[in-house]
Amino acid sequence: MRLFVCYPKCTTCQKAKRWLQENGIAYEERNIREQNPTAEELKEWRRKSGLELKKFFNTSGLLYKSLGLSKKLPSMSEEEQFALLATDGMLVKRPILVDGDTVLVGFRETQWEILK
Template identity: 35%
Template sequence: MLQLYGYARCSTCREAKRTLTEAGADVEFHDVVASPPDETTLRRWLKRSGRSIEDFVNTRGTVYRQRDLKRAQFTEDEWIRELTRDGRLLKRPVLETPEGDIYVGYHEGAYRRIAMGGD
């Protein structure tokens, strides 16, 4: 089963879920605003994706701008702490496959391929 992490009120996240389900995938949705990912989940994503923590930060979001986090010189651990406190800081959606692949952001064609079992 695919694990989709997003915000229930986000139109992009809803579209991502719709794309996956219409293509026949079983999807479990996790609302990161209601329940932000924990440290273990974030570290797993980092390890499996090969990406930096900054790739998981929603730099276009309201919270990021309101808190002026562009100026922040956070370490990876500090970013992880911030993301576990406020799911609105997480770039979304994040898709995790049963094989452990991690995808950050929504790309319709890629999601259709993933849903149909291809990459």
């Protein structure tokens, strides 16, 4: 079963959810605010996605900006960054779709076509 990690009030997450439903793709939904990904999950998802760690940060989020992370992240170790991401779901870019060895971060319909 695919895991769809989202924040229900996020418009991008809503678009992604609608796309999944319209394409008949089954998934288990997880509210990132209620159940934040653990550092271990984030490490695994990063490995499977092949993305750089920065792509997992919600750089347009209010919390990211208020903490001044654009200046702090470059001097932080990967372990520190994973630990930070695991503290609050609002720091994590969403939606995240986990389908076996495929992990998609953010919603771009053209990238998600591989799920069909």
